[in-house]
Amino acid sequence: MIEAAIQSKIDSWLNGPYDEETKAEIRRLTETGETEALGDAFYRDLEFGTGGLRGIMGVGSNRMNKYTLGAATQGLSNYLKKSFPNEQVKVAIAHDSRNNSPEFARIVASVFSANDIKVYFFEALRPTPELSFSIRHLGCHSGVVLTASHNPKEYNGYKAYWNDGGQVVAPHDKNIIAEVNAITSIEDIKFEPKEENIETIGAEVDEAYINRVVGSAVNKAVIESQKDLKIVYSPIHGTGITLVPKVLERLGFTNVTIVEEQATPDGNFPTVVYPNPEEKDAMNLALNKAKEIDADLVLATDPDADRVGIAVKNLNGEFVLLNGNQTGSLLVYYLIKAWHEAGKLTGKEFVAYTIVTSELIGEVAKKYQVKSYQTLTGFKYIAEVIRSLEGKEQFIGGGEESYGYLVGDFVRDKDAVASCAMIAEMAAAAKDQGKSLYQLMISMYQEFRFYKEDLISLTKKGQRGQQEIAEMMQELRSNPPKEINGSKVVEIRDYKSGIINNVEAGTEESFDMERSNVLQFITADGSKISARPSGTEPKIKFYFSVNAELPSEADFDQVDQELTGRIQNIISDMKLK
Numbered sequence: 001m002i003e004a005a006i007q008s009k010i011d012s013w014l015n016g017p018y019d020e021e022t023k024a025e026i027r028r029l030t031e032t033g034e035t036e037a038l039g040d041a042f043y044r045d046l047e048f049g050t051g052g053l054r055g056i057m058g059v060g061s062n063r064m065n066k067y068t069l070g071a072a073t074q075g076l077s078n079y080l081k082k083s084f085p086n087e088q089v090k091v092a093i094a095h096d097s098r099n100n101s102p103e104f105a106r107i108v109a110s111v112f113s114a115n116d117i118k119v120y121f122f123e124a125l126r127p128t129p130e131l132s133f134s135i136r137h138l139g140c141h142s143g144v145v146l147t148a149s150h151n152p153k154e155y156n157g158y159k160a161y162w163n164d165g166g167q168v169v170a171p172h173d174k175n176i177i178a179e180v181n182a183i184t185s186i187e188d189i190k191f192e193p194k195e196e197n198i199e200t201i202g203a204e205v206d207e208a209y210i211n212r213v214v215g216s217a218v219n220k221a222v223i224e225s226q227k228d229l230k231i232v233y234s235p236i237h238g239t240g241i242t243l244v245p246k247v248l249e250r251l252g253f254t255n256v257t258i259v260e261e262q263a264t265p266d267g268n269f270p271t272v273v274y275p276n277p278e279e280k281d282a283m284n285l286a287l288n289k290a291k292e293i294d295a296d297l298v299l300a301t302d303p304d305a306d307r308v309g310i311a312v313k314n315l316n317g318e319f320v321l322l323n324g325n326q327t328g329s330l331l332v333y334y335l336i337k338a339w340h341e342a343g344k345l346t347g348k349e350f351v352a353y354t355i356v357t358s359e360l361i362g363e364v365a366k367k368y369q370v371k372s373y374q375t376l377t378g379f380k381y382i383a384e385v386i387r388s389l390e391g392k393e394q395f396i397g398g399g400e401e402s403y404g405y406l407v408g409d410f411v412r413d414k415d416a417v418a419s420c421a422m423i424a425e426m427a428a429a430a431k432d433q434g435k436s437l438y439q440l441m442i443s444m445y446q447e448f449r450f451y452k453e454d455l456i457s458l459t460k461k462g463q464r465g466q467q468e469i470a471e472m473m474q475e476l477r478s479n480p481p482k483e484i485n486g487s488k489v490v491e492i493r494d495y496k497s498g499i500i501n502n503v504e505a506g507t508e509e510s511f512d513m514e515r516s517n518v519l520q521f522i523t524a525d526g527s528k529i530s531a532r533p534s535g536t537e538p539k540i541k542f543y544f545s546v547n548a549e550l551p552s553e554a555d556f557d558q559v560d561q562e563l564t565g566r567i568q569n570i571i572s573d574m575k576l577k
Contacts (some may be wrong), residue, residue, distance in 0.1 A: 038042025166383025
């Protein structure tokens, strides 16, 4: 039985000025008794989360379709015109390889243009970081990319950006939502395009962006020395194919092998279940190719090329995947050391990373007297720090554990294209010293401490799933653990209340950061456990971080096993499996 409020919304779509194809699909779902699907499609409106608008494609207010996209774009248009009342508002639009992305992008362009907003429209699919770059390059006030990043093929999404090239943050995000909610009828949406307001862009922006990426190289000498470094690259059916091979070639790498089975953009992602380089299955074809040619490095980007996964040989010569914390820490470690060795550190540089990312990044920065800033989860918060410090401090690099990294500040979102370039340079520098990237990582652990991280992601679908996630967070707040895996909880950080509870001292203090539904437990042995419901997916994620001394390379396997055991014990103790 469908709730009365949901049925009322369904009826408004059936009786309203929606197209006949939409109404026919609603009638089909009704006649076939698919009440759960109907309920999920209409029980709420899609809202901007940490990544913008994202959802399953289909009919309904909680789905990605012409009308939810139209309402979001009309609301954004209204807000932009209020925010910049005496200017010709300009926006840039790009899309990835997903099904319906080109059509969705055209709808978005039509609505903007109908509102007398100048639209720069990419001629074909492009990586998300290039859209971020293009906003500042073209002097735009905003931008939109149609992508659902690494989600399954049923999903699509809408990422909105502000004039700094970063995704929208407070107060703009909430103000845009208010403008969207103020649209009470689809008749308020201007769907009819004004073609004179739409300008196609492509090669010129590509060239400007590629030049900035190539110009970010820190040590061109090692690239020249190791230009035949064997690199395997897969775009996993996405947009990375448009720029990553060009960038690697322009840098001077001459031995790049592309995984042909995944080279063609395809929204059905035929060779994978999840087009996500965090998933080993998505990397299998690239790993097989790497074994076949005895490669030095494997790179794979997600469909919109803002995340990158890598694989390298371990001490036994076997290819292993590095997780996002390992790659992010290595990148910052390499960048800071390279800047230090080049005499480029002046005391005004900084790195940034999120609260659920490895604390090793902060420790590396501290040793070299580079400032580090922690932000909430979501790359838009790192972009916000870069914007706030522009002209005062210089951003070197940073990232988040979910395979998103940024090198330099010419893009204001995670950038797998520039990251691929810098990871290749890093691998070349390691090889120039007779090391693999894996050995470089071990050297980093010896210099600091061996930090090991893992996470569990629990999926809770639909309306009931959201309630279960809320109940889990409430239970952790009401009855926080006193100890975890035999180690006392010494500190609890609640990012929703903005309070740090020093359990041992029995004191509380507030901290200045935007509120977010995240809880962290710090234990006496230095472990950190974080609980965070996703802002874009029906999931709750638990992040685990432990650390120990690593006396020598020979001790690596033993310490690795000990840390793995510690994480498994924490998971068991918290009854998460």
